[in-house]
Amino acid sequence: MNRDEKRVLTCIVCPNGCRLTVEKQAEGLKITGNQCKRGLAFAEAEITHPTRTLTTTVRTIFPQAPVLPVRTQGEIPKEKIREVMAFLNTITITEPLGIGAVAAENVLGLGRDVIVTSDLLKSGA
Numbered sequence: 001m002n003r004d005e006k007r008v009l010t011c012i013v014c015p016n017g018c019r020l021t022v023e024k025q026a027e028g029l030k031i032t033g034n035q036c037k038r039g040l041a042f043a044e045a046e047i048t049h050p051t052r053t054l055t056t057t058v059r060t061i062f063p064q065a066p067v068l069p070v071r072t073q074g075e076i077p078k079e080k081i082r083e084v085m086a087f088l089n090t091i092t093i094t095e096p097l098g099i100g101a102v103a104a105e106n107v108l109g110l111g112r113d114v115i116v117t118s119d120l121l122k123s124g125a
């Protein structure tokens with residue numbers, strides 16, 4: 001973000017979805033539009049090092065659940081999401097993992113595991 005540049009963001013911290021305006025000025029970031037302090041922290045992080053929790057699915061060998069919902073256990077850099085998605089597209093679950101089980105450990109060395117978020121394989125649904 002360059003000095004005097006202005007960006008408009010939607011805060012995703014709570015359902016209010018405040019429309020935040022961030023301006024880079026000589027004295028630092030000027031953030032307006034937030035209804036609480038969490039919006040300030042969100043906007044600052046979004047500008048300096050945006051992160052997201054990735055929620056997706058991975059393939060399995062089980063006909064009753066050919067794909068299984070998973071998510072990163074915590075947030076990862078936003079710019080790595082495409083790379084992590086590409087990696088997850090290469091793996092196949094071969095054991096009947098349940099909620100919380102690790103589907104991919106320390107994915108791409110980012111310090112985050114990818115965990116299962118469904119008991120589809122446990123329930124035999």
Ligand code: SF4
Pocket residue numbers: 011012013014015016017018033034035036037038039040042
């Ligand atoms: S600024 Fe505060 S109130 Fe507004 S969406 Fe973000 S967390 Fe919610």
